[in-house]
Amino acid sequence: MRSLEIHGIDDLRVVDRDDPAPGPGEVQIAVEWGGICGSDLAYWRRGVSGTAVMSHPFVLGHEVSGRVSALGAGVSGPGVGSPVTVHPARTTGPLPERLRGRENLHPDLTYLGSAAGDPHTDGAFAQTITVRADQVVPLPAGLDTRRAVLAEPLGVAMHAVTRAGDLTGAHVLVSGCGPVGLLVVLAARDAGAARISAVDLSSPARERALALGADEALESAADMSEEITVAFEASGAPASLDGILRHIARASVVVQVGNLPPTPISVTLGPIVSQELEYRGTYRFASEIEDATRLLARTPRAEQVITHVLDLEDAHAAFTTAATDPASSKVVLRLS
Structure with missing residues (x-):
């Protein structure tokens, strides 16, 4: 099978590996689509994603979808040929009681395509992968595998x-109207938000936000309405956060x-104190990926988050597009 390894900064290699056979309790998946995430780009551009530092080659990718190709011993389903996506997290041992319901914060967690541990955890940008059966998420009726590649980032948004x-x-x-910000627009509307204002410096990004359901698209948080009481900072840019904290209404x-x-x-x-703001972190997701597949199934316009599809052999061009093309949003690799 072909897989995408990163060997260093700006060093992607499509290599041949043996097809992994599913062990007991595992499922083999023929991967069809893989979405390039900001963490994949971070390893490629800097060798670091957050606090995770790459020290040896590994396979990238954690946003994938495809079809079951084989079942290991003791696994009853979903059956061969079933369309699925994958929950990238794998935990070991019990979850501390104080973290009940927050499996994303499990102290012993590995994530597909991550350099957080040593050895690093190989990801899913490969034509065939095996995962634990409890990581497999069947797709609901009406959701094809291409749109389902958005399930993981939509889980983050939800x-x-x-x-x-x-x-x-x-x-x-x-x-911040990159892929996750756009999916936050979808998730917020689904959660009952009456009005959504999007902010991005990029005109194409603002246009996509409007197409995905935002009511208005602004260039700066300085123009935000005093009626806004909840803000999602989705760019990771300190200047964006600063603008929100300076201009959002009291008690937001x-x-x-x-x-x-x-x-x-x-x-x-200062406004966190003087305006009694609540500043909350959010990290990946717990079980929301299943809800994400259902939302994707009933929301065809989510497809507009995907702007480019390239073959695995064109991975370098795909990463370059995702990193530098202002007209790009979610760039997807075709793996089958």
């Missing part, structure tokens, strides 16, 4: 919305979705 609290009737802001909630740099940053924090 978890961020959960962290914000009840959005029923709220006017919310989404700052700010959810940090985008990854901030692992170094000190300059942000005006």
